[in-house]
Amino acid sequence: MLTVSGLKRLHISVSFDLQDGECVALQGPSGVGKTVLLRAIADLDPNEGTVRLDGALREQMPAPAWRKRVTYLATEPGWWSETVQEHFTAWNDALSLVKCLGLPEDCGPWAVQRLSTGERQRLGLVRALMLRSRVLLLDEPTSALDTASTAAVESLIAARIADGTSVVWSTHDDAQARRVSSRIFAMRPGGHIEESRP
Ligand SMILES: Nc1ncnc2c1ncn2[C@@H]1O[C@H](COP(=O)(O)OP(=O)(O)OP(=O)(O)O)[C@@H](O)[C@H]1O
Numbered sequence: 001m002l003t004v005s006g007l008k009r010l011h012i013s014v015s016f017d018l019q020d021g022e023c024v025a026l027q028g029p030s031g032v033g034k035t036v037l038l039r040a041i042a043d044l045d046p047n048e049g050t051v052r053l054d055g056a057l058r059e060q061m062p063a064p065a066w067r068k069r070v071t072y073l074a075t076e077p078g079w080w081s082e083t084v085q086e087h088f089t090a091w092n093d094a095l096s097l098v099k100c101l102g103l104p105e106d107c108g109p110w111a112v113q114r115l116s117t118g119e120r121q122r123l124g125l126v127r128a129l130m131l132r133s134r135v136l137l138l139d140e141p142t143s144a145l146d147t148a149s150t151a152a153v154e155s156l157i158a159a160r161i162a163d164g165t166s167v168v169w170s171t172h173d174d175a176q177a178r179r180v181s182s183r184i185f186a187m188r189p190g191g192h193i194e195e196s197r198p
Pocket residue numbers: 010028029030031032033034035036037
């Protein structure tokens with residue numbers, strides 16, 4: 001279980017628990033602070049408060065180890081090498097996910113530069129899924145995708161949730177929030193969240 005207690009970053013002040021195998025949708029107007037919150041949970045920016053995974057404080061482990069367990073996926077994931085496959089430690093192991101998301105199997109040697117926005121978004125998700133994280137913090141993971149690709153992403157994440165992965169899924173799509181989550185966190189301009197059922 002992920003326990004977030006008194007997490008503060010900029011104007012954000014949030015507490016919640018996330019059970020294993022639970023998906024919460026994070027909603028709220030543009031600029032309200034959804035990305036700020038997700039990045040703070042992953043400890044990517046300075047923040048205050050207590051965050052635990054199964055009771056273990058995140059301070060008890062090195063930041064990279066925490067981020068491997070509690071993984072933030074940006075809307076537009078970053079790339080640092082020339083080709084797609086250079087971003088994977090085991091590209092061949094990623095191929096089933098690549099196919100699942102409707103990407104061509106031979107895209108490994110492709111230059112990242114030639115990828116479309118939606119291809120980059122799906123490959124960024126494959127990278128995150130390869131980590132087998134306990135918690136996925138997904139920041140509008142289907143914002144650049146068509147209906148079929150969105151459905152593929154939702155079904156892949158649903159399988160991970162069924163396997164016990166916990167997810168916070170930021171989305172502007174109300175219908176998607178209702179489809180994927182068992183609770184909805186609406187972020188308010190004051191930086192707190194109000195919980196409801198989909
Ligand atoms: N390092 C920072 N210093 C000061 N303000 C920041 C910083 N990072 C983000 N902000 C501000 O915090 C606010 C919330 O930004 P955030 O990216 O979390 O919004 P969001 O809810 O994810 O929006 P969107 O739906 O458009 O992605 C914005 O006004 C942004 O400018």
